[in-house]
Amino acid sequence: MRSTFMGLETSKRGLYTQQTALYTTGHNIANANTEGYSRQRVNLQETVSYPGVGLNNQSTKYSLGTGVEAGSVQRIRDDFVDRQYRQETSKLGYWTERAKTISQMEDVLNEPSEYGLSKALDDFTAALQDLTVNPENGGARSVVVQRGIAVADSFNYLHKSITQLKENARTEIGVVIKDANSVISQIASLNQQILASEPNGYTPNDLYDARDRLLDELSSYFPIETKNIPSGGNSATNAEGSVTVSLKLKDGNTVKLVDGKNFAQLRNTGDYTPDEDGITPKEMVTGFHIVKVDENGDDVPLNNDWTIEGTETTNKINNFSDLGKLKSLVNSYSYSTDGSGNQDTEKSLYSDMIAKLDQLAMSFAAEFNKLHIQGTDIDGNQGEQFFIPKGAIDGTEISAEGSVIAEDGTVTTADGTVIKPDGTVTKADGTTTKITAGNIYVSQDIINNPDKIAASDSAVGQAEPGNGKQSQKLANLKSQFLSSLEGSSVQTYFEGIIGQLGVDGIEANRMQYNAETLQQSVTERRASVSSVSLDEEMTNMISFQQAYNANARMISVIDEILDKIINGLGRAGL
Structure with missing residues (x-):
């Protein structure tokens, strides 16, 4: 027969569980306006019934529930929508930068006007x-x-003005590469923290959000592909593991940038060669290579598709997809399609x-x-x-x-x-x-x-x-x-x-508008899944509060029962 005191344990579990749900609701409400925050949900699950069903328990024809517990706290996210968002972000990054480049040249040319050529x-x-x-x-x-x-x-x-714009683009290429490398290293650092906590049963939802924000930023620089790898150990079923990040190339191949806690860095290459007419020397971007940075800060070639027998090789820049801010800047600046340093002006707007x-x-x-x-x-x-x-x-x-x-x-x-x-x-x-x-x-x-x-x-x-x-x-x-x-x-x-130039500007603005529209559409879909709805959270808060009160009331009822048993029974004739 089940102990009367067992009812107290069942209700206590109910109190703790509803309290956890209330705390999670409060966390959601507090972060309602936090960019990149994903709403969290407590997954409630029944505790093991009593007595357990088995061959040694055949005399018992039923089992009694023992209450509820918070199985896990899960963030609500749609991986498919995230991938779509990053694809559209890469497109938007490319066309936004291209539209800006053309607009700057239109401002310099200043035609038609009283002051132009x-x-x-x-x-x-x-x-x-x-x-x-x-x-x-x-x-x-x-x-x-x-x-x-x-x-x-x-x-x-x-x-002089367009040459200065071109030099500015060259500087910005360096800034973008530096920023991208910083994001890559931060993603690897978050992977390391996640790998340290997940095998112990934790689900670091806020670290997941921070990592996704960095992935969103990285996708604006160039197209990426991501894959989640389980952490192993005693990881929860909803643990997301570490993420592998790869650079997507035009030919369909990918190059790893982040693999667990390990990461690579991007470097651009270029040859300083005169153009065919010998008019002015121009520096072209001929390609990019991936390196590992050792403890001394020196570049070490990686043993992957980017190396041949341990020798560092360079991927030709024309194998980069026309996506992301980085390729748009390179297209605006100047580049060599065959890696030789000979300028290709087909898409080099400034050149x-x-x-x-x-x-x-x-x-x-x-x-x-x-x-x-x-x-x-x-x-x-x-x-x-x-x-x-x-x-x-x-x-x-x-x-x-x-x-x-x-x-x-x-x-x-x-x-x-x-x-x-x-x-x-x-x-x-x-x-x-x-x-x-x-x-x-x-x-x-x-x-x-x-x-x-x-x-x-x-x-x-x-x-x-x-x-x-x-x-x-x-x-x-x-x-x-x-x-x-x-x-x-x-x-x-x-x-x-x-x-x-006007036609190119119209095309760039049109493509930028289309990319913005598509990204906004995906953003709204993403928000419908992951963002915090204050109305929904208020409803949940009332629901969890009432459940908490009901469990507290249940404890009071059991307390009255115990008081009756202890103090009211066994006193016949008094």
Whole structure:
């Protein structure tokens, strides 16, 4: 027969269990506004009945319950939704960064406006047309010089500004890699803490949440794949174990970044090589490799897919999926698809823009110089290069004073510098500099003496101060189709640059909006599963409170029964 005192134990268990449920409810309410917190639930389970069913208990036809206990405290989470969220976060990270990059370049180009390159070219053309009418007017010649300087300054500004944006991207690549490596090490540290507690039967829900927040952040940098590994020992059934984190590549392969308490670090590689034209040296990202950092802080190659017979190898950057902030930055900066260091400008936004501006400046200057050399100045002298690369190599200004001009317009200066009609400068030491958007400059000789502007089409030696026909040809250059600009004119080529940038911007903003919408949708689904509902928690609180009160009342009833048995029985006749 069951002891009367056993009812006290059953009710006591009920009190403790409902109290645990109330404490968990309070924890949920306290963290209702905590980012990344997952609501927790107490899993109630019956305790073992009495007496236990077995062969030695055949005289008992029934068993009595012994109450309830808190089997575990479980956080509510949907792993499938988490994976979806991280996929959308990687997409959003890529398109947000790309949209920002294009927006910054649009701000620099500032077209159409009263201060952009188009306006400078228009003003230069107008000044040349005025010179056609008044070729003897010194003021008109000075205006042409100043408008030419404005064109060169506009090219210089665009080149310098976009180059600075590119350098900023390079810096940010380093920051993102540093942040990603920090997150990777923190995930491994949390794995270590979880592995230390789970085998003892604990479920560190708050550590799980902290780890998931880090996984969410890591997925914004690049696409990841996760897999949970059981901790073993006396782990609870709802224990989540350690997490293995891998970097997902475009070819479908993965590379481990975190495996239990062990972790790797990301390093980028790059070769410092000049581009094909030898205009300016550019540093490209050629790939990434994974290393282990030893106790001295030195990189140690890992023995996995990223190594060959213990020798560290580099994964080509084009095998990175176009997902995440890191790849977007690399695409904007500059990279080599074959790992050789040769630049691929197909998706390198900054490098592609600089290359197009360089081509525009070089083609415009070359054609302008060609026409200018064919004309004569106010004194009947053959025209010289109007635009040259400023400083050539050493930062000094180039002067054609005392120079010899060949029939094709090539200028050889007194110090041995050779200036070709297209503006290419070869110094006496053999170093060569071509005109780019970054170094285009009006010849100092023409700046000092505007009479050297070749506005006339008269023969050399025949001064015709009133002849402005060559100036008209120079003015018409802006709208002439040039083979060096893919058959476009200077005007249409630049309009094409602006138009393509606008199209790319619209596409990036559209994809960013789509990614935000999808991420928001998944976020709402995630919240419906894991977030704290105060209405629900208040309902649970009332339910657990009433259950607690009922168990307390049960103890009072049993106390009255015991009092009756102890104090009220065995006193017959009194």
